[in-house]
Structure formats: structure tokens, C-alpha cells
Amino acid sequence: MGAQGIVNSGLIPSLVRKLQVEEEHIQEIILDTLAPCLLEDATEALKSQAVPRFKEKLLSNNPQIRSKAARALIAISIPLEGKNQVWQNDVIPILVGLLSDSEKEVQANAAGALMHATVTTEGKYAALDADAIIPLLELLRSTPTVKVCLNATKALTMLAEAPEGRKSLLPHVSTFRLLQNHRNEAIQRAAQVAIKVIEWKP
Numbered sequence: 001m002g003a004q005g006i007v008n009s010g011l012i013p014s015l016v017r018k019l020q021v022e023e024e025h026i027q028e029i030i031l032d033t034l035a036p037c038l039l040e041d042a043t044e045a046l047k048s049q050a051v052p053r054f055k056e057k058l059l060s061n062n063p064q065i066r067s068k069a070a071r072a073l074i075a076i077s078i079p080l081e082g083k084n085q086v087w088q089n090d091v092i093p094i095l096v097g098l099l100s101d102s103e104k105e106v107q108a109n110a111a112g113a114l115m116h117a118t119v120t121t122e123g124k125y126a127a128l129d130a131d132a133i134i135p136l137l138e139l140l141r142s143t144p145t146v147k148v149c150l151n152a153t154k155a156l157t158m159l160a161e162a163p164e165g166r167k168s169l170l171p172h173v174s175t176f177r178l179l180q181n182h183r184n185e186a187i188q189r190a191a192q193v194a195i196k197v198i199e200w201k202p
Contacts, residue, residue, distance in 0.1 A: 003036040012037060012044040019053045024062055031057065031068035038075035042082050050076060051085040058094045058110075063103040070098060070109030077116035086117040092126040099135035099152075104145050111139065111151035118158035127159060133168050140175055146184050153179065153190040160197040169198045 006012065015030050015037075022030065031054075038045055054076070057069035073091065076082040086092065095117070098110035114132060117123040132155070139152040153176070159165035176198070179191035 003040045006033065006037050007041045007044070010044070012050075013048040016045060016048040016050045016053055019057065024060075024065060027057065028062075028064050028068055031065065031072050035068070035072045035075050038072060039078070042076045042079050045076055046079075046081050046085060051082070051089050051091065055089055055091045055094060058091070058098060063101070063106055066098065066101065067103060067105045067109050070095065070106060070113050073113040074109060074116060077113060080120070083117055083120050083123055086113070087120065087122045087126050090126075092117055092123065092132075093130040096127060096130040096132045096135060099132070099139060104148055107139060108145060108147040108151055111136065111148060111155050115151050115155040115158060118155060121162075124159055124162045124165065127155075128162060128164055128168075133159060133165065137172055137175060140179065146187065149179070149182070149187050150184075150190055153187065153194055157190070157194040157197050160194065163202075166198055166200070173198055 012034070015034055019027055019030055034045065034050070054069045054073050057065050060066050060069070073086060073095070077086045092114065095110045095114050098106050101107050101110065114127060118127045136152045136156050139148055144152065156169060160169050173195055176191045176194045180188050182188055182191070
């Protein structure tokens with residue numbers, strides 16, 4: 001059964017509930033199952049308190065569960081209601097904390113979730129209040145994987161849309177200029193957009 005089939009058969013709420021009671025290896029499978037379903041349609045998951053459940057899993061001692069929970073949050077925060085719930089449930093400070101995780105995949109997915117959650121003004125300011133800029137810049141300087149680099153650059157671009165974010169990032173434009181020479185074209189483009197947003201003058 002594909003993602004659309006799972007969504008159509010109404011299984012999402014029970015999968016979200018099972019996240020709380022199943023053993024860790026089953027939780028991993030549930031999170032892997034939910035992520036593509038949320039890309040199809042996040043409505044049922046948002047009604048079923050999925051965001052607070054994923055938030056709990058971000059605090060797991062198991063790096064696989066942290067990573068998969070952050071990946072599920074990327075998917076659920078694509079629709080506006082998901083972005084709002086991530087902000088309202090205070091998930092953003094935890095995601096900021098995970099930018100310094102020991103696992104690259106956790107860092108990448110946390111940055112990806114922040115990239116979506118900071119599209120809204122409330123999300124931007126929640127991330128700025130949680131001091132997201134410093135760990136995001138650290139990721140760019142730590143010879144990151146392509147995924148980490150791309151997600152962190154895009155998240156910083158979102159934060160640069162707020163005047164306070166722009167002001168904090170202006171001294172760091174050289175970091176993005178270096179990324180314009182990256183071997184990956186998507187990163188080059190993301191860096192160009194970031195510089196434009198940071199240097200924009202009202």
C-alpha cells in the first residue's frame with residue numbers, strides 16, 4: 001500500500017497514536033511510513049496531535065528516531081497549518097538545539113524543518129529568539145554534507161527576511177560568497193538568493 005493508500009484508508013491517526021506506545025524499532029518504521037504520507041496530505045496527522053508526538057521523539061536518545069522525527073516535521077510543516085502548529089507547540093527551540101547534534105542526518109533534517117517552519121513571521125521570530133543563526137552558520141563552516149549545507153542556507157535565508165535576522169547576517173555575507181563556488185549547483189543558487197536577501201535594502 002502506497003502513501004496515498006494509507007492516507008485514504010484513514011490509518012494516519014492510529015499510526016500517530018502508536019508512536020507513543022510501540023518499541024523503538026517500530027517507532028522508526030512508523031516515522032518512515034508517516035513522512036511520505038504527510039507529503040500527500042497532512043490534514044489527518046495535524047488533527048491527530050502529530051506535531052506534539054514528533055516533538056517528543058526529537059528528544060529521543062536514539063539518533064535514528066531523532067532524525068526520522070525531524071524528517072516527519074519537514075513534511076508536516078509544508079502546509080501553513082503545519083508551520084503554525086510547529087511554532088505553537090514550541091518545537092522550534094528543540095530543532096535549533098538539534099542543529100548541534102552529533103549526527104549529520106539529524107542536523108540536516110532539523111535545518112530542513114526550520115527552513116519550512118520559518119516561512120511564517122511567527123516562525124522566524126521563534127527561531128531568532130532561540131538564537132538559530134549561530135548554529136546554522138556553524139553548520140555552513142563545518143564542511144557539511146550537501147543536504148546540511150542546502151537546508152541551513154535556505155533556513156538562514158528565511159531568517160534574513162526579518163530585519164533583525166538581516167542585521168545579524170550582514171557580517172557573514174562572506175560565508176555565503178564562498179558557497180557560490182560550491183561544486184553543487186543547488187547550493188550555488190541558494191547562496192546567491194541568501195546574499196540577495198541579506199543585502200536587500202528597504
